[in-house]
Amino acid sequence: MIRKRSYFKTRSLPYLLILPQILITLTFFYWPAVQGVITSFQISDPFGFRTKFVWFDNFIALFNDPLYLKSILTTLMFSGSVAIVSISFGLFLASMANRVLKLTTLTRTLLIWPYAIAPAISGILWLFLLHPSYGVVAIGLENWFGLDWNPLLKSSNAMLMIVMASAWKNISYNFVFFLAGLQAIPKSLIEAAAIDGASPFRRFWTITFPLLSPTFFFVTVMTIIFSFFESFGVIHAVTQGGPGGSTNILVYKVYQDGFIGLNLGSSAAQSVVLMFMIILITVLQFKYVERKVQYTG
Amino acid sequence: MMVEKTPILDTFTYVSLILGIVVVGFPILYAIIAATLSIEEVSRVPMSMIPGDQLFNNVSEAWNRGNLGTQLFNSFIMASGITIGKIVVSLFGAFSIVYFDYRLRTVAFAAVFCTLMLPVEVRILPTYEMAANIFGPLQSVWNALGLDGIVSWFAGHDIEVSLEFSLLDSYAGLILPLTASATCTFLFRQFFLTIPEELCEAAKMDGASPMTFFWKILFPLSKTNIAALVVIEFVYGWNQYLWPLLITTNPKMTTAVIGLHHLLPSPEDPPDWHIAMAGALIVMLPPVLVVLFMQRWFVKGLVEREK
Numbered sequence: 001m002i003r004k005r006s007y008f009k010t011r012s013l014p015y016l017l018i019l020p021q022i023l024i025t026l027t028f029f030y031w032p033a034v035q036g037v038i039t040s041f042q043i044s045d046p047f048g049f050r051t052k053f054v055w056f057d058n059f060i061a062l063f064n065d066p067l068y069l070k071s072i073l074t075t076l077m078f079s080g081s082v083a084i085v086s087i088s089f090g091l092f093l094a095s096m097a098n099r100v101l102k103l104t105t106l107t108r109t110l111l112i113w114p115y116a117i118a119p120a121i122s123g124i125l126w127l128f129l130l131h132p133s134y135g136v137v138a139i140g141l142e143n144w145f146g147l148d149w150n151p152l153l154k155s156s157n158a159m160l161m162i163v164m165a166s167a168w169k170n171i172s173y174n175f176v177f178f179l180a181g182l183q184a185i186p187k188s189l190i191e192a193a194a195i196d197g198a199s200p201f202r203r204f205w206t207i208t209f210p211l212l213s214p215t216f217f218f219v220t221v222m223t224i225i226f227s228f229f230e231s232f233g234v235i236h237a238v239t240q241g242g243p244g245g246s247t248n249i250l251v252y253k254v255y256q257d258g259f260i261g262l263n264l265g266s267s268a269a270q271s272v273v274l275m276f277m278i279i280l281i282t283v284l285q286f287k288y289v290e291r292k293v294q295y296t297g
Numbered sequence: 298m299m300v301e302k303t304p305i306l307d308t309f310t311y312v313s314l315i316l317g318i319v320v321v322g323f324p325i326l327y328a329i330i331a332a333t334l335s336i337e338e339v340s341r342v343p344m345s346m347i348p349g350d351q352l353f354n355n356v357s358e359a360w361n362r363g364n365l366g367t368q369l370f371n372s373f374i375m376a377s378g379i380t381i382g383k384i385v386v387s388l389f390g391a392f393s394i395v396y397f398d399y400r401l402r403t404v405a406f407a408a409v410f411c412t413l414m415l416p417v418e419v420r421i422l423p424t425y426e427m428a429a430n431i432f433g434p435l436q437s438v439w440n441a442l443g444l445d446g447i448v449s450w451f452a453g454h455d456i457e458v459s460l461e462f463s464l465l466d467s468y469a470g471l472i473l474p475l476t477a478s479a480t481c482t483f484l485f486r487q488f489f490l491t492i493p494e495e496l497c498e499a500a501k502m503d504g505a506s507p508m509t510f511f512w513k514i515l516f517p518l519s520k521t522n523i524a525a526l527v528v529i530e531f532v533y534g535w536n537q538y539l540w541p542l543l544i545t546t547n548p549k550m551t552t553a554v555i556g557l558h559h560l561l562p563s564p565e566d567p568p569d570w571h572i573a574m575a576g577a578l579i580v581m582l583p584p585v586l587v588v589l590f591m592q593r594w595f596v597k598g599l600v601e602r603e604k
Contacts, residue, residue, distance in 0.1 A: 014397035032423035233538035
């Protein structure tokens with residue numbers, strides 16, 4: 001592991017310095033994680049009086065539960081849509097902002113602030129915009145497109161609403177990263193291609209975009225993690241998983257089954273599944289980052 | 298500097314940027330206008346896009362109805378607590394990992410590193426149980442060792458020792474579990490590794506103790522990184538949702554972002570969207586101001602985290 005060549009040789013001080021971090025990590029991370037895994041192998045009555053060890057029964061039940069499978073599908077659809085909308089908008093706006101170098105800071109200021117808005121508040125803003133009786137966007141959809149719009153009753157509309165609320169909040173985050181990535185690309189490469197007669201579009205697809213791919217990958221991972229977990233606030237504030245479970249994404253289902261349904265074993269098993277998913281994503285990301293380092297030598 | 302004349306593309310660029318800014322800004326603009334209107338104006342379909350004069354009334358109504366004073370105070374304590382806690386803990390942690398050599402260094406680093414990217418959302422129930430009784434692990438160890446029996450034997454009668462200390466409905470409960478994050482430690486570690494070796498050499502030659510080196514050299518050098526993390530973690534702390542929702546049951550202890558949904562009009566209520574929007578504006582204002590005024594550091598910090 002990397003270390004400084006010159007370091008201090010004090011005996012007890014380093015332990016003392018790392019102690020707070022280790023204590024907090026053990027108490028609020030490792031202990032709960034182990035408890036979670038143990039609980040996922042048990043069934044208990046709602047009051048926690050009796051528990052029984054059941055091996056993988058909770059997991060088997062989970063993957064045979066049509067509601068859970070539906071929730072997986074909902075989550076994939078939701079995070080896929082959020083990723084497509086927020087990444088394409090973010091990349092588009094960033095490459096436009098990168099063309100007007102004098103105004104880059106101003107554009108960034110005008111586009112950055114949704115990042116600071118809580119997902120739940122973003123949900124509330126969009127609930128108002130898309131409200132079937134009062135929302136201006138909803139009225140537009142009804143009048144111009146002849147849609148019978150009601151996100152409070154119709155599943156597809158509700159899904160569209162939470163996608164809009166989550167993607168909108170995430171555009172600025174992606175924008176900031178893409179802009180930084182674009183500005184890090186050496187101008188000489190672009191100029192050389194321009195001298196060779198490549199059009200701006202050709203230059204974007206053959207030079208800029210491939211060089212941007214590490215940023216693209218990172219932003220995709222972060223967007224997926226965002227839509228898997230932080231969108232909890234949007235769902236809880238706006239749809240509560242409804243109508244008819246159509247917006248019940250995995251993280252909301254963990255909460256609902258665990259805290260409201262008090263089905264502790266199942267909720268713990270769902271947490272373990274989520275944990276595995278995120279470990280998988282993290283490992284993938286680090287593999288990719290390592291490869292990137294090798295490329296650049 | 299490359300000069301290239303692409304008038305069509307340039308027009309397209311400006312038009313798209315302006316459109317983009319308008320589309321991204323519209324939800325907020327709409328909320329601001331709604332917050333200045335009266336109930337008759339806000340429930341007219343479609344709502345007028347000309348601001349009214351009710352902003353002050355709506356804001357004070359939202360403030361009172363949502364008990365926002367208390368909740369904003371709680372949000373502020375929580376966000377600052379998380380920010381300061383994370384930064385202090387991780388500065389010392391990274392210092393220990395980078396500038397010392399000790400037997401458990403790799404173990405400590407690996408233990409902290411594993412928590413990277415695992416948000417509180419995936420382990421909510423057990424973390425909640427942990428917070429409900431912070432001495433739970435000690436109690437389990439106590440029970441597992443059968444210490445009750447030993448104590449009873451010494452005392453001569455049955456004694457049941459129960460260790461309990463709950464963090465529910467407390468600032469410590471809102472703050473502590475969320476300070477368990479490896480991202481800041483990782484960032485400071487990366488930064489410390491880029492600091493020239495000579496600085497430490499020189500400090501050692503002058504006979505500086507490790508803590509003198511930390512306070513006189515390392516800390517001043519880290520100021521930009523700290524500023525960036527202050528912005529990121531303050532926004533993160535302020536916008537927390539799931540954790541404060543679980544851990545607070547007392548409305549006096551809840552945070553502003555959670556409390557806000559009590560202002561949402563339900564179908565039976567009058568459509569008080571002007572109040573709801575005024576409330577939303579109040580609650581989003583602190584983190585938005587922090588991001589806008591500290592934009593330079595914030596962008597630097599966000600992008601640094603990628604590395």
